[in-house]
Amino acid sequence: MSRAKRDLILYVNGDRFAVSVEPRKSLADTLREDCHLTGTHLGCEHGVCGACTVLLDGEPVRACLILGVQAAGHSIRTVEGLAGENGTLHPLQQAFWDNHGLQCGFCTPGFLMLAAGLLESADPVTDDKIDDVLSSNLCRCTGYQNITRAVCAAARVMRQ
Amino acid sequence: MIGKPLRRVEDLPLLLGTGRFAADISLPGQAHLRVVRSPVPHGMLRGVDGRKALSMPGVIGVWSAADLDLGPIGFRMVAFPGMLPYRQPVLAAERVRYVGEPVAIVLADDPYRAEDAADLVELDIESLPPVLDQLQEPAQFDDQNDTEALLHEDGYGDVGAAFAAAPHVVELTVTVGRHTGVPLECRGALADYRPGAGTLDFYGAAKVPHQNRLLLAGLLGLPPQLVVLREAHVGGGFGVRGEVYPEDVLVCWASRLLGRPVKWIEDRNEHLLAANHSRDQVHRIRAAVLADGYITAIDDEFWLDQGAYVRTHAAAVPTLTASMLPGPYQIPAYRVRGHVRLTNKTPAGTYRAPGRYEGTFARERLIDAVASSLGKPAMEIRLSNFISPDQMPYARPMSALGTDLEYDSGDYALLVGKAQARFGLAELEHGLAARRALGEAVGMGCAFFVEKSGLGPYEAVRISVDQSGHIDIITGAGSMGQGFETVITQICAQELGVRPETIRVLHGQTDQIEHAMGAFASRLTVMAGSATLIAAQALREKALAAAARMLEASPRDLELSDGAVRVAGDPDTGISLAQISEALRPDQAARWGLEPSLTADGWHTTDHMCYPYGLHIAVVRVDAGTGQVIAERLLVAYDVGRAVNPMLVEGQIVGGAAQGLGGALLEEFRYDDAGHPQCTTFMDYLLPTRAEMPPVDVLITEDAPSPRNPLGVKGAGEGGTTAMGAAIAAAIDAALGVPLGVKELPVHPEAALRLAKAARRESTSEPGGA
Numbered sequence: 048m049s050r051a052k053r054d055l056i057l058y059v060n061g062d063r064f065a066v067s068v069e070p071r072k073s074l075a076d077t078l079r080e081d082c083h084l085t086g087t088h089l090g091c092e093h094g095v096c097g098a099c100t101v102l103l104d105g106e107p108v109r110a111c112l113i114l115g116v117q118a119a120g121h122s123i124r125t126v127e128g129l130a131g132e133n134g135t136l137h138p139l140q141q142a143f144w145d146n147h148g149l150q151c152g153f154c155t156p157g158f159l160m161l162a163a164g165l166l167e168s169a170d171p172v173t174d175d176k177i178d179d180v181l182s183s184n185l186c187r188c189t190g191y192q193n194i195t196r197a198v199c200a201a202a203r204v205m206r207q
Numbered sequence: 208m209i210g211k212p213l214r215r216v217e218d219l220p221l222l223l224g225t226g227r228f229a230a231d232i233s234l235p236g237q238a239h240l241r242v243v244r245s246p247v248p249h250g251m252l253r254g255v256d257g258r259k260a261l262s263m264p265g266v267i268g269v270w271s272a273a274d275l276d277l278g279p280i281g282f283r284m285v286a287f288p289g290m291l292p293y294r295q296p297v298l299a300a301e302r303v304r305y306v307g308e309p310v311a312i313v314l315a316d317d318p319y320r321a322e323d324a325a326d327l328v329e330l331d332i333e334s335l336p337p338v339l340d341q342l343q344e345p346a347q348f349d350d351q352n353d354t355e356a357l358l359h360e361d362g363y364g365d366v367g368a369a370f371a372a373a374p375h376v377v378e379l380t381v382t383v384g385r386h387t388g389v390p391l392e393c394r395g396a397l398a399d400y401r402p403g404a405g406t407l408d409f410y411g412a413a414k415v416p417h418q419n420r421l422l423l424a425g426l427l428g429l430p431p432q433l434v435v436l437r438e439a440h441v442g443g444g445f446g447v448r449g450e451v452y453p454e455d456v457l458v459c460w461a462s463r464l465l466g467r468p469v470k471w472i473e474d475r476n477e478h479l480l481a482a483n484h485s486r487d488q489v490h491r492i493r494a495a496v497l498a499d500g501y502i503t504a505i506d507d508e509f510w511l512d513q514g515a516y517v518r519t520h521a522a523a524v525p526t527l528t529a530s531m532l533p534g535p536y537q538i539p540a541y542r543v544r545g546h547v548r549l550t551n552k553t554p555a556g557t558y559r560a561p562g563r564y565e566g567t568f569a570r571e572r573l574i575d576a577v578a579s580s581l582g583k584p585a586m587e588i589r590l591s592n593f594i595s596p597d598q599m600p601y602a603r604p605m606s607a608l609g610t611d612l613e614y615d616s617g618d619y620a621l622l623v624g625k626a627q628a629r630f631g632l633a634e635l636e637h638g639l640a641a642r643r644a645l646g647e648a649v650g651m652g653c654a655f656f657v658e659k660s661g662l663g664p665y666e667a668v669r670i671s672v673d674q675s676g677h678i679d680i681i682t683g684a685g686s687m688g689q690g691f692e693t694v695i696t697q698i699c700a701q702e703l704g705v706r707p708e709t710i711r712v713l714h715g716q717t718d719q720i721e722h723a724m725g726a727f728a729s730r731l732t733v734m735a736g737s738a739t740l741i742a743a744q745a746l747r748e749k750a751l752a753a754a755a756r757m758l759e760a761s762p763r764d765l766e767l768s769d770g771a772v773r774v775a776g777d778p779d780t781g782i783s784l785a786q787i788s789e790a791l792r793p794d795q796a797a798r799w800g801l802e803p804s805l806t807a808d809g810w811h812t813t814d815h816m817c818y819p820y821g822l823h824i825a826v827v828r829v830d831a832g833t834g835q836v837i838a839e840r841l842l843v844a845y846d847v848g849r850a851v852n853p854m855l856v857e858g859q860i861v862g863g864a865a866q867g868l869g870g871a872l873l874e875e876f877r878y879d880d881a882g883h884p885q886c887t888t889f890m891d892y893l894l895p896t897r898a899e900m901p902p903v904d905v906l907i908t909e910d911a912p913s914p915r916n917p918l919g920v921k922g923a924g925e926g927g928t929t930a931m932g933a934a935i936a937a938a939i940d941a942a943l944g945v946p947l948g949v950k951e952l953p954v955h956p957e958a959a960l961r962l963a964k965a966a967r968r969e970s971t972s973e974p975g976g977a
Binding site: 069071072079084085086087088089090091092093095096098125126127129130136140143144145147149150151152153154155156159178179181182183184185186187188189190191192193194195 | 214215217218219221222223224225226227228230231319388389390391392393440441442443445474475687688689690854855858861862863864865866888889890894895896897898900902903927
């Protein structure tokens with residue numbers, strides 16, 4: 048396995064990042080260490096907890112299971128790219144705040160991106176679908192009730 | 208402001224991705240530490256060979272116990288001297304005692320390289336047979352000691368006489384499995400020793416920074432004031448995070464050795480092997496019962512699997528188990544014997560509702576057994592044994608965490624009545640009975656409990672107002688993500704009549720305030736909240752005194768509202784807190800005979816805890832085909848005395864309920880017969896997901912304010928968890944129609960299937976049965 052670093056271009060939240068990373072470096076570590084975007088968190092590094100969820104070309108992915116080099120040239124969206132340019136919160140951020148959808152906040156970026164992938168997709172969103180999708184990430188603080196409430200509230204806002 | 212569901216003041220950075228958790232903090236020139244851990248459960252350590260690792264590019268060094276001059280990690284609380292021989296060394300020296308025990312460290316310029324190199328460190332270990340069962344007779348721990356680190360005996364009254372006289376004796380053995388807090392953020396630490404200055408900054412502190420500063424400074428031989436612990440964002444605590452662990456000491460030691468910052472970030476596999484486990488108790492419990500169901504005595508013996516060492520919590524869990532086990536009931540005589548036994552597993556410590564989750568499971572199963580043996584409803588047994596409101600304050604002649612066990616207030620029957628009405632329990636049970644008649648295995652179970660909260664002896668708060676009117680509240684108490692900053696903000700905002708937006712809460716920095724206890728034992732709202740109120744009252748007095756000089760009025764004629772001091776009845780005379788802060792320059796303050804700065808300190812001290820209480824109700828369905836237990840609803844009624852922010856109280860309870868459900872149905876650290884851990888990833892240690900969590904309805908009541916603090920509050924952090932195991936067990940019994948079927952948590956599908964099968968045998972063998 049080559050440890051030689053590779054130069055690559057990442058497009059994150061509309062910004063262009065020229066980075067040089069080992070081929071084995073995960074996308075999550077690349078985002079955190081080379082792009083200095085530490086909002087993407089690592090909770091397990093084996094693809095279960097989903098704290099590292101980001102959008103890759105609009106689809107939620109586990110950034111701990113993807114290599115930085117695999118993301119070259121793709122469009123990546125992280126929690127830092129959710130709020131508007133003028134600081135307006137994304138409807139999901141606003142709904143998590145309004146509905147006490149977070150406690151320690153460590154899993155929050157992953158849940159926000161997971162839900163953003165769902166709510167911003169063209170597929171119709173139902174409460175069952177929300178429950179189903181939210182079951183793919185782990186939260187240890189909230190018992191999920193307020194996360195679900197927040198995502199349903201954001202879905203209503205975004206439908207309008 | 209107090210009592211309002213204020214949206215949290217700490218949420219914005221967490222929502223924007225600009226939070227600063229331990230792993231997010233880096234310093235120039237930092238080295239990365241990786242721990243080499245024992246791969247065997249028990250053995251003699253004959254050698255550590257780091258030569259291959261040292262030849263790897265980027266590796267700075269490899270160190271083992273022989274290189275260290277550090278003592279074992281001391282105790283933070285309930286420090287029984289008899290447990291001292293069982294403290295954990297920072298690195299294993301002669302013997303390894305569990306899989307995951309730190310044996311050596313590798314430092315490298317990059318975390319990936321440090322991990323690669325750690326894999327190349329060769330350990331020469333001569334395996335020994337492991338001890339894996341706390342029920343086994345004590346084995347040899349070292350030359351002087353056996354594996355029973357403590358036999359804790361406590362109680363009161365004449366238990367022997369009560370049992371001799373009792374018409375009924377009910378006895379059972381119950382087990383709560385090994386599980387723990389598992390916060391979503393793994394641990395992490397960054398130490399920065401500055402050669403020359405001789406200072407050590409430690410990032411990644413949590414829970415008890417001031418206590419840990421003393422412990423770390425002592426281990427390293429540094430004056431405490433030169434050691435600064437800094438708490439950043441903390442990704443959940445639950446009892447586990449924030450204790451001093453070997454890794455915390457190692458980053459400090461290595462930073463001092465290298466004269467550069469050293470960072471260690473735990474991965475999940477390490478966390479499940481290295482951070483405190485908890486629970487894992489077997490109780491043999493019996494009750495002496497009169498014909499009417501009144502319990503005259505409880506006799507309990509329990510065995511706690513402490514794992515390989517006694518860590519910072521020392522005897523906290525066994526003593527809390529013992530003292531809190533009688534719970535809400537009178538129990539005129541009580542005897543308890545707790546065996547704390549060491550095994551070759553990850554060491555154990557506290558986890559949300561430590562000792563109470565286990566003790567409540569044992570006691571409430573016992574209540575169910577008493578009810579079953581007398582043919583009475585379990586709630587009737589509860590009601591006839593409750594401590595009544597006119598017995599409050601109720602002293603049980605025992606101690607809990609070094610305080611006299613004296614319940615401050617409570618009306619347990621009132622809460623039961625309110626819960627029955629609010630949740631419609633009679634109709635609910637009626638509906639479940641109808642479903643059972645149609646063949647569904649559904650049932651409801653209840654469990655009542657008393658929690659403890661607000662552990663003293665002190666907490667301090669300093670409030671200061673700057674020249675713009677911005678308010679800083681400084682406390683050494685920590686935040687683990689519960690909403691601490693919001694609660695403190697609400698209390699201060701109410702007292703000073705200011706907007707929450709003008710307040711910032713600073714916490715967990717040991718160089719900002721001299722004394723602090725920290726964030727544990729559901730104590731923050733009680734202790735730091737009360738200190739905030741007291742400090743805000745002092746600040747108000749000072750503002751009035753200064754404004755009196757400025758307005759040339761008597762302080763008695765002044766009032767503080769909307770952030771300004773006015774002459775009562777004269778709205779045009781307002782002087783803002785900003786102006787008062789400006790005016791309290793040292794020179795002017797001296798002329799006025801006042802201390803400079805618009806600043807005030809507040810202390811809350813207490814020798815007693817306060818005791819919230821609650822009722823947990825679970826509705827479950829058992830899948831006849833797979834044995835899966837599906838929780839359909841959870842109901843929690845909880846009296847917190849006074850809720851500063853009911854939305855946050857409810858959030859604590861729902862989150863706590865999820866953890867209680869996890870321990871009842873999913874979470875368990877299993878070991879194979881050779882002592883190898885089987886649950887080292889999230890594929891085999893199962894946290895509840897959205898799919899397993901049913902709706903949780905919460906009834907918060909304020910019927911029994913605490914007389915022991917100026918706010919009347921009691922802690923809300925643990926009461927979502929405490930009785931969930933007991934309630935779910937009772938619900939499974941009801942679903943399957945097997946009285947006292949569940950005696951062991953967690954209830955795996957195989958266990959539920961076995962119970963279902965036993966129930967079918969029972970029903971077919973009944974005389975006259977089909």
